[in-house]
Amino acid sequence: xxxxxxxxxxxxxxxxxxxxxxxxxxxxxxxxxxxxxxxxxxxxxxxxxxxxxxxxxxxxxxxxxxxxxxxxxxxxxxxxxxxxxxxxxxxxxxxxxxxxxxxxxxxxxxxxxxxxxxxxxxxxxxxxxxxxxxxxxxxxxxxxxxxxxxxxxxxxxxxxxxxxxxxxxxxxxxxxxxxxxxxxxxxxxxxxxxxxxxxxxxxxx
DNA sequence: AACATCTTCAACCGCCCGGCT
DNA sequence: GAGCCGGGCGGTTGAAGATGT
Numbered sequence: 001x002x003x004x005x006x007x008x009x010x011x012x013x014x015x016x017x018x019x020x021x022x023x024x025x026x027x028x029x030x031x032x033x034x035x036x037x038x039x040x041x042x043x044x045x046x047x048x049x050x051x052x053x054x055x056x057x058x059x060x061x062x063x064x065x066x067x068x069x070x071x072x073x074x075x076x077x078x079x080x081x082x083x084x085x086x087x088x089x090x091x092x093x094x095x096x097x098x099x100x101x102x103x104x105x106x107x108x109x110x111x112x113x114x115x116x117x118x119x120x121x122x123x124x125x126x127x128x129x130x131x132x133x134x135x136x137x138x139x140x141x142x143x144x145x146x147x148x149x150x151x152x153x154x155x156x157x158x159x160x161x162x163x164x165x166x167x168x169x170x171x172x173x174x175x176x177x178x179x180x181x182x183x184x185x186x187x188x189x190x191x192x193x194x195x196x197x198x199x200x201x202x203x204x205x
Numbered sequence: 206a207a208c209a210t211c212t213t214c215a216a217c218c219g220c221c222c223g224g225c226t
Numbered sequence: 227g228a229g230c231c232g233g234g235c236g237g238t239t240g241a242a243g244a245t246g247t
Contacts, residue, residue, distance in 0.1 A: 016215075016241080038232060054233075055216065090235060105236075106214050 013047045017056055021046055025053055026061055059102045066098030070107055078104060078112060083126040 013021070028044035034057065037050035046053060070078075074096060081092045089101035089108075096104065113123040122129050 014217075036232085049217095050232085051218090051234090052216075058234095059215070087236065101235075102215075110213055 012041075012049050012052070014052075017048075017060075021048065022056070022061060025057060029057060029061075055102075059100045062100075064098060065100065070099075070111070074099070075112060075115070078108065079116065079126075082108065082112075082123075 017025075024044050024046055028040065032040075032043070037054040040046075040050055040053050041048045044053070048056075077096065078092060081095055085091050087105075089105045093099055093101040093104050108123075116123040116126075117129065120129050121127065
């Protein structure tokens with residue numbers, strides 16, 4: 001059994017918001033403030049789901065929203081933040097006053113991605129487009145076969161977990177000289193020993 | 206002018222997380 | 227600890243407008 005839906009869908013409007021709905025929502029929030037989105041639609045006399053109200057308010061009706069075109073400075077800031085945070089749009093939005101996560105996400109997908117590609121930069125990795133990930137990122141096991149099968153499975157899982165972003169890549173390709181792993185490096189827990197092995201083998205390349 | 210294709214962005218959906226009981 | 231609930235997030239969709247043929 002799944003979760004119960006966030007609201008009664010049969011009796012809710014969907015799609016674009018009308019002016020009247022906007023006004024009702026604004027008026028209600030002016031009087032009662034934000035919060036308790038679930039009960040808000042009923043209280044405000046709106047045939048909308050609470051989530052929809054929240055989204056409409058946050059992304060469109062909030063008085064502190066900037067709206068309008070993104071400046072060059074904002075673009076660059078978004079690019080920088082994205083390279084640090086990835087698709088954490090809410091975190092990025094928190095650094096851009098007056099901008100919403102949805103707005104930034106849309107702007108990224110429509111403008112910035114293209115901008116980066118035209119610069120020859122892969123928007124996903126922030127590296128040159130024709131820059132192939134160094135083979136030492138794809139770890140090769142030198143372990144005994146019977147041990148490596150489980151490990152390989154782990155690696156496979158790892159590659160299926162982009163959120164882990166192991167490609168923090170420690171940017172070893174740019175490492176000038178191999179060195180002994182420091183305690184801190186050793187303690188970086190990338191799924192245990194296998195990752196250390198990969199780190200170590202990467203170091204050797 | 207008419208139609209096709211592309212682009213933009215508001216809105217929806219499903220999942221996850223934290224707080225509460 | 228388990229289950230429920232509400233809020234929040236990121237990915238995706240689709241209508242509307244813009245542009246090209």
